Each structure stands twice: as C-alpha cells, then as structure tokens.
Amino acid sequence: MARRARSVTVAALGGPLAAGSVFVLILVALLAVMSRADWPVTFGAADWAVLRFTVWQAVLSALCSVVFAIPVARALARRQFVGRTFLVTLLGAPFILPVIVAVLGILAVFGRAGWVSELLGLFGLPPLSIYGLEGVVLAHVFFNMPLATRLILQGWQAIPSEQYRLAGQLGLPPRTVFQTLEWPMLRQVVPGAAALVFVICLTSFAVALTLGGGPRATTIELAIYQAFRFDFDLGRAAILSLVQLVVAGTAAVLALWILPPLVLQSGLDRPLQRWDARGAPCRVLDAIWIGLAALFLLLPLSAVILSGLIGLFDMPISVWTAAWTSLWVGMLSTGLLILWALPVAAWLGQTKRGGAEAITLLGLAASPLMIGTGWFIMIYPFASPQAFAMPVTAVVNALVALPFAVRILVPGMRQSFTDYSRLNQALGLRGWPLWRIVLLPRIRARLGFAAGLTAAMSVGDLGVVTLFADPDVATLPLQMYRLMGSYRTDAAAGAALLLLVLALGMFWICDYWGRYAET
Amino acid sequence: MKYLMTTAAMLSASAAWAETPVLTVYTYDSFVSDWGPGPAVEAAFEATCDCDLQFVAAGDGAALLARIKLEGARSDADVLLGIDTNLVAAAKETGLFAPHSVTADYTLPIEWNDDTFAPYDWGYFAFVHNADMDAPANFRDLAASDLKIAIQDPRSSTPGLGLLMWVKAAYGDDAAGLWADLSDNVLTVTKGWSESYGLFLEGEADMVLSYTTSPAYHLIAEEDASKAAAAFDEGHYMQVEVAGKLAATDQPELADAFLSFMVTDAFQSIIPTTNWMYPAVTPASGLPDGFETLITPEKALLLSPEDAAAARDEALAEWRDALAQ
Numbered sequence: 001m002a003r004r005a006r007s008v009t010v011a012a013l014g015g016p017l018a019a020g021s022v023f024v025l026i027l028v029a030l031l032a033v034m035s036r037a038d039w040p041v042t043f044g045a046a047d048w049a050v051l052r053f054t055v056w057q058a059v060l061s062a063l064c065s066v067v068f069a070i071p072v073a074r075a076l077a078r079r080q081f082v083g084r085t086f087l088v089t090l091l092g093a094p095f096i097l098p099v100i101v102a103v104l105g106i107l108a109v110f111g112r113a114g115w116v117s118e119l120l121g122l123f124g125l126p127p128l129s130i131y132g133l134e135g136v137v138l139a140h141v142f143f144n145m146p147l148a149t150r151l152i153l154q155g156w157q158a159i160p161s162e163q164y165r166l167a168g169q170l171g172l173p174p175r176t177v178f179q180t181l182e183w184p185m186l187r188q189v190v191p192g193a194a195a196l197v198f199v200i201c202l203t204s205f206a207v208a209l210t211l212g213g214g215p216r217a218t219t220i221e222l223a224i225y226q227a228f229r230f231d232f233d234l235g236r237a238a239i240l241s242l243v244q245l246v247v248a249g250t251a252a253v254l255a256l257w258i259l260p261p262l263v264l265q266s267g268l269d270r271p272l273q274r275w276d277a278r279g280a281p282c283r284v285l286d287a288i289w290i291g292l293a294a295l296f297l298l299l300p301l302s303a304v305i306l307s308g309l310i311g312l313f314d315m316p317i318s319v320w321t322a323a324w325t326s327l328w329v330g331m332l333s334t335g336l337l338i339l340w341a342l343p344v345a346a347w348l349g350q351t352k353r354g355g356a357e358a359i360t361l362l363g364l365a366a367s368p369l370m371i372g373t374g375w376f377i378m379i380y381p382f383a384s385p386q387a388f389a390m391p392v393t394a395v396v397n398a399l400v401a402l403p404f405a406v407r408i409l410v411p412g413m414r415q416s417f418t419d420y421s422r423l424n425q426a427l428g429l430r431g432w433p434l435w436r437i438v439l440l441p442r443i444r445a446r447l448g449f450a451a452g453l454t455a456a457m458s459v460g461d462l463g464v465v466t467l468f469a470d471p472d473v474a475t476l477p478l479q480m481y482r483l484m485g486s487y488r489t490d491a492a493a494g495a496a497l498l499l500l501v502l503a504l505g506m507f508w509i510c511d512y513w514g515r516y517a518e519t
Numbered sequence: 520m521k522y523l524m525t526t527a528a529m530l531s532a533s534a535a536w537a538e539t540p541v542l543t544v545y546t547y548d549s550f551v552s553d554w555g556p557g558p559a560v561e562a563a564f565e566a567t568c569d570c571d572l573q574f575v576a577a578g579d580g581a582a583l584l585a586r587i588k589l590e591g592a593r594s595d596a597d598v599l600l601g602i603d604t605n606l607v608a609a610a611k612e613t614g615l616f617a618p619h620s621v622t623a624d625y626t627l628p629i630e631w632n633d634d635t636f637a638p639y640d641w642g643y644f645a646f647v648h649n650a651d652m653d654a655p656a657n658f659r660d661l662a663a664s665d666l667k668i669a670i671q672d673p674r675s676s677t678p679g680l681g682l683l684m685w686v687k688a689a690y691g692d693d694a695a696g697l698w699a700d701l702s703d704n705v706l707t708v709t710k711g712w713s714e715s716y717g718l719f720l721e722g723e724a725d726m727v728l729s730y731t732t733s734p735a736y737h738l739i740a741e742e743d744a745s746k747a748a749a750a751f752d753e754g755h756y757m758q759v760e761v762a763g764k765l766a767a768t769d770q771p772e773l774a775d776a777f778l779s780f781m782v783t784d785a786f787q788s789i790i791p792t793t794n795w796m797y798p799a800v801t802p803a804s805g806l807p808d809g810f811e812t813l814i815t816p817e818k819a820l821l822l823s824p825e826d827a828a829a830a831r832d833e834a835l836a837e838w839r840d841a842l843a844q
Contacts, residue, residue, distance in 0.1 A: 209708060211707065213707045225674075479552075482549055
C-alpha cells in the first residue's frame with residue numbers, strides 16, 4: 001500500500017502544484033496591478049463592441065484553422081513522399097515568425113501589390129483586397145493552421161497501425177474506417193486544438209489591427225495596451241485582462257469538457273500502412289490538400305526569405321550578439337518548460353477531468369503586458385527589475401509555451417498510463433525508473449515537438465517583458481524591430497531571416513531528436 | 520598578505536568607481552540603438568562631465584512615461600528624454616518632474632516657453648509617397664482621391680496620435696466630417712510606425728503617415744531620391760520631442776548639466792542623421808547636405824500640451840466612430 005501511495009503522490013502532488021503555479025503567477029500579477037489601480041473603472045458600450053469582435057474573429061479563426069487542418073493532417077498521415085519530413089518541420093515555421101514579418105510575407109502574396117494581385121492583373125482583374133475580417137482570419141489561419149495540423153497529425157499517428165491492418169483484412173470501405181477509427185480520434189483531438197487556436201487568436205492585436213483595416217478590428221489586447229501605455233489606467237487594464245482570462249477560460253473549459261471519454265487501444269508501434277486509402281481518387285485528393293497547404297505556407301515564407309537575403313550582408317554586428325542572446329533565452333525557456341510541463345502532463349494524463357487542462361491555457365490568455373507590469377510592481381520595491389530580466393523572460397516564455405506542450409503531451413501520457421498501468425504496478429515501477437523506462441520513451445516524439453516549439457517561440461518572442469529589458473542585452477526580435485523603427489528595412493529583413501533560420505533550426509533539432517526514436 | 524593586498528586593491532578600485540557619478544537617462548528604444556543618437560551622445564557628454572551616462576531604454580514615448588509612473592518617486596531615472604508635447608500634460612500631472620533652467624535660441628517654428636520640459640528635436644508629420652506620384656495638396660484633395668494611406672492607431676502609437684491632433688488643429692469642429700470623408704482612403708491602421716512604413720515600402724499603401732524628414736533618410740543613407748513628402752496647405756502638425764529632470768533625482772546638478780548640454784552643438788549636430796529629425800537649435804555647422812531638399816511647410820500647427828490633452832478623448836471618439844463605419 002505504501003509503495004502505491006508514493007508512486008501516486010509524485011504525479012498527484014507535483015502535477016497540481018506545477019499547474020497551480022501558472023494560476024499563482026497570473027493571479028499575483030493581476031493583484032499587483034489592481035493594488036495600484038484607481039477605482040472605479042469604466043467598461044462601456046465601446047468595450048462591449050471590442051469584446052464581440054475579439055471573440056468573433058477568434059471563433060472564426062479557430063474554426064477555419066481546424067477545418068483546413070483536418071484534411072491536411074489526414075493526407076500527411078497516410079502518404080509518404082519526398083519532402084514530407086521537411087514539410088512537417090516547416091509546419092512549425094509560421095507560428096514563430098514575428099507578427100510584422102509574417103504579415104509582410106502574407107501581403108507579399110495576397111496584398112494589393114502582391115503576387116496574386118499581379119497575376120489577376122494579367123487577366124485584367126482588379127487587385128485582391130484582404131483588409132477586413134477576411135484578412136484577420138487569413139493571417140490567423142496562416143499562423144495557426146500548421147499548428148493544428150501537427151496536433152491532429154499526432155492524433156492520427158496515435159491510432160495503432162494494427163487496427164488499420166485489421167480493417168484492411170476485413171476489407172472495410174474508407175467510410176467505415178473513418179467512422180470506426182478516425183472519427184473517435186478526431187472527436188478527442190479537435191476540440192483541444194480548436195481551443196488552443198481560439199485562445200491564441202483572442203490575445204492577438206497587431207495582426208487584427210494591421211489586416212483588419214481600422215478601429216473596427218480592435219481586440220481587447222489593444223485596449224489593454226492602451227490602458228497600460230497611453231492612459232496608465234491600471235484598474236482598466238486589470239479589468240480588461242480579467243475579461244480576457246474569463247473568456248479564454250470559459251472557452252477552454254467548454255472545449256475540454258466535451259472531450260468524450262477515452263477508449264484507447266494499444267499497438268506495437270509498427271509503421272503505418274493504409275489499405276483503405278489506396279484508390280486513385282483518394283491519392284489525388286490527398287495530393288491536392290498537401291499541395292494547397294504547402295503553397296499556402298511556402299509562398300509567404302519564400303517572400304520573407306527573398307527579402308531577407310538582400311539584407312543579410314547589411315546587418316550590423318549587434319544583430320549577431322542579439323541572436324546569441326536569443327539562443328540562450330530559448331534554451332533556458334525550453335529547459336524550464338520541460339521541468340514544468342512533464343509533471344502537469346503526467347497528472348492530467350491520469351485524471352479523467354479534461355477541464356483541468358484549462359488552467360494551463362490561462363498562461364496564454366493572460367496579457368504579457370499585464371504579467372510583465374504585475375511582476376515589475378512586485379519586484380521593483382526590492383531589487384532592480386533588470387537583474388531579473390533573464391529569469392522573468394524565461395519564465396514568461398515557458399508560461400506561454402506550457403499550454404502547447406501540455407496539449408501535445410497529454411494524449412501520449414494518457415495512453416502510456418492506460419496501456420502500462422497494470423504492468424507498472426505489477427513490476428512496482430515508480431518514480432524515476434517509471435519515467436525512464438516507460439513514460440519518456442513513449443512520449444519522446446511528443447516531447448521533442450513540444451520542446452522544439454518552445455525553443456522556437458522563445459527565440460521569436462519579442463521580450464514579452466520589455467519592461468525588464470536591459471538596453472545592452474537585446475533579443476533578436478527586439479533588435480529587428482529597432483532596425484525597422486530606424487528605417488533600416490533591408491537589415492531588418494535580414495535579421496528576420498536569421499531569426500527564421502535560428503528558430504527553425506532549434507525547432508528542427510528538438511523535433512528530430514523526438515522523431516529519431518520512431519525509426 | 521596577498522589576499523589583503525588584493526582586497527585593498529579591489530576596495531580602492533570600487534571606491535574610485537563609486538566616486539564617478541552616474542546619470543541615468545530613461546529614453547525610448549531607437550534612441551539607444553547602435554545607429555541612433557545614444558552612443559555618440561554618451562561619448563560626447565562623458566567627455567565633458569567626468570561622469571557615467573547610462574541610458575535605459577523603455578519602448579516608445581508612451582511606454583517611457585508609463586514606466587516613470589510605475590516607478591514613482593523611487594525611480595532611478597534622473598532625466599526623462601523622449602516624450603512629445605502630446606504627453607507633456609500627462610507627465611506634468613504626475614508631479615514627478617522639476618523645472619529646468621535651460622535657455623537656448625531655439626530654431627523651432629514656434630515659441631517654446633515650457634518651464635518643465637526642454638525640446639531637443641522636432642519634425643513635421645507628413646504623408647510620404649513615391650516621388651513619381653502626383654500628391655494631393657491637402658486633406659480634402661486626399662479624401663477626394665482614391666489614394667490609399669496607411670496610418671497608425673492613436674491608441675498605441677505617438678505618430679497616430681499626432682495625426683489625430685493634426686486633423687483637429689486644422690479642422691476643429693469639422694474634424695469628424697473630414698475623418699468620415701477620409702475613411703475610404705484608409706487602407707489600414709497599424710499598431711506602430713514600423714508596420715505602416717513597412718506596408719508603404721512593400722507597395723501596399725500609396726502614402727504613409729510619417730515625417731517630412733523621412734525622405735532625407737532614403738536620400739542620405741541610401742542615396743535614393745525616390746521618396747517625397749506631400750506638402751499640405753492646411754499646415755503640418757509638429758512633433759516636438761522633449762526632456763525633463765525628475766524631481767527625485769539624486770544628481771540634480773548633473774541632470775541640469777545634461778539638459779544644458781542637450782541644446783549645445785555637440786548634442787544637436789548628432790540628431791539630424793541619427794534620429795532623422797530637425798535639431799531644436801540648428802548647430803553652427805548647419806544641417807547636413809540633403810536636408811535642403813525637404814519640403815518646408817508654410818504653416819506649423821501645434822496644440823499646446825493642455826489643449827492637446829483636453830482635445831484627445833473627443834478626437835479619439837470622432838476618429839473611431841468615423842472609421843468604424
């Protein structure tokens with residue numbers, strides 16, 4: 001009995017503790033901001049309009065991203081082709097680009113003076129205009145569809161290949177295979193992916209503003225920015241942050257609550273073969289989806305690369321030192337994230353309540369400006385905030401990446417526990433040996449992906465907490481914005497390319513480490 | 520014995536270091552970057568003051584003031600450099616700033632007699648376009664044309680707020696009507712200056728809200744004469760960037776010395792080709808070659824800090840209502 005109790009405590013205590021620390025980090029920041037606020041705070045009709053737009057664009061973006069991601073993930077799951085690994089790695093790319101770089105890349109393709117418009121011009125057609133809700137959704141799909149694809153792809157890969165073999169032996173038609181094997185998986189994976197994208201889009205503001213075409217495309221995050229920066233109305237900033245947290249929290253709980261109970265089957269990790277998808281129409285359809293997704297991703301990315309190549313030799317030396325700093329921040333954040341995410345994922349993998357995962361999503365829904373300001377207020381009376389620049393940046397980066405990591409890890413963790421819990425108990429495996437022998441090898445691919453995503457996100461992050469920034473220690477994205485802010489567009493484009501290479505490189509190393517285990 | 524000597528040496532070294540007074544200047548990000556005025560200003564001032572000048576960068580002008588408010592009287596800042604007149608009223612309201620003693624023959628197109636903040640550079644807002652385009656001569660022409668402009672959001676950007684004040688100063692009660700006419704010309708509104716200028720350079724927008732001095736950068740640094748600023752006959756709104764001394768500074772003499780240094784040639788001659796603005800006092804050597812090609816507006820518009828602060832909320836509501844249609 002005692003033995004069992006101890007093995008339970010690690011996950012049952014460490015998990016809630018790690019997940020709870022997210023809550024505490026945000027709550028402390030919020031309370032600190034509130035402590036300096038002037039009350040009462042106004043929340044008027046204009047704010048309601050902003051809230052409506054924010055939620056609406058996030059819902060649309062999440063739906064479009066996921067709906068587009070399902071056929072792409074399905075095609076990627078059942079086809080092998082040259083460049084598949086490359087494409088799957090590239091799926092991490094849009095997500096980590098600084099907003100302004102990605103937006104300019106998208107506009108180089110879909111803008112008024114973009115490639116598509118030029119093509120239309122050849123046929124005497126008017127140029128494309130994407131400014132408005134459609135532009136916002138387009139950009140959000142560009143950012144998040146790849147992520148959703150990766151998450152859903154993992155769901156597909158979690159279906160044991162033995163089941164497809166069985167389906168093939170029984171000669172089941174594709175429709176039946178979909179109903180019995182794929183649909184239950186989708187019901188399990190899609191709501192979580194959609195919730196994640198929804199929360200990401202909820203806090204977006206530079207994208208919404210730039211492509212939204214004007215003040216009608218205002219999100220709550222802009223109102224928070226305005227309250228902190230221009231009005232210094234901390235009460236209003238706190239209330240708006242709270243509204244954002246409540247909306248994101250509600251959405252997350254709803255999405256994760258409807259996850260159906262799991263009926264997992266275990267397999268022998270054989271390579272996947274699909275007997276049901278051998279027909280020519282199936283192949284053509286898959287090729288079209290993969291081609292469309294590749295074009296949608298590759299065209300804007302090539303625009304970023306092309307403009308960056310010109311500026312690569314124009315970059316001042318400080319860009320390279322900034323790249324070094326970013327590399328450090330990325331590694332620090334990734335290490336921290338792994339220590340944070342593993343216990344949380346192990347805990348969530350053992351509970352039946354999917355709703356608990358919603359706590360981690362709050363880290364993404366909290367305005368970085370709010371967290372930064374809150375912790376600045378907390379630290380300032382005792383020490384120079386600049387001394388905490390690195391730890392705070394790493395913590396906040398890990399906090400933002402945690403929901404991604406958890407969403408990626410939990411399904412694998414849950415499956416490992418379901419499959420091996422009896423064997424573990426019979427063998428008395430617990431603590432470190434349990435992790436080393438059973439859990440880590442089985443979630444290695446997912447851990448690699450999660451770590452890669454965190455590393456890339458931290459490298460691409462614009463020092464979430466510019467309040468803490470030391471002017472001599474700039475990160476690469478910050479340096480890029482500085483170049484851009486002083487007319488040095490070419491050099492900034494070069495820095496953006498370097499950023500892309502660095503972030504993708506770190507992503508690739510981690511992801512490769514994870515997937516290397518599969519073969 | 521060895522240890523003792525080392526310790527003694529270290530102690531005296533740190534004592535010598537402690538004797539060098541440190542002046543902390545809070546400023547915006549692009550001021551301290553390698554290609555901004557910061558490094559040259561630091562070297563020039565340290566050559567005169569026997570002190571250590573340290574810049575602390577905090578985002579843009581608005582973020583800068585928010586930071587000072589956050590830190591309150593305990594702030595390490597001795598001098599705040601880099602807010603514009605639209606934020607001066609809010610800065611004074613904090614009571615955190617002390618009067619300055621700077622006097623200079625400012626070459627600003629307007630009178631300057633603020634006792635708390637002293638100007639160090641200025642510029643005119645203007646719409647920048649490609650030189651081969653026929654630019655409109657005023658806001659009404661612009662509204663009647665089918666040109667597309669990229670502007671900045673006044674809720675997140677200082678130039679964006681500047682445009683709001685420009686329209687208010689030029690059109691007063693008609694401002695709302697003008698914004699309604701302009702709304703179909705606004706391609707988009709961006710978070711900050713960099714985003715809209717990027718859109719313009721990519722060819723997305725025909726014109727972008729920037730400064731009359733923007734073409735000087737392309738001309739001088741890139742030898743590219745293809746950009747021009749449109750002269751509007753309503754006059755151009757000014758941005759005057761200022762600095763002030765914190766009341767709670769522990770280096771009041773040094774802060775005063777820095778503010779006085781700020782209006783001398785040594786500081787002012789650095790400004791034009793690093794900050795790409797006009798110096799507040801034209802140095803004896805004059806403006807760099809290329810600046811003579813820039814347009815000089817007939818009329819300079821500027822609301823006083825108090826008027827700007829009073830007009831802001833109403834102007835913001837007019838702007839939002841007109842563009843949200």
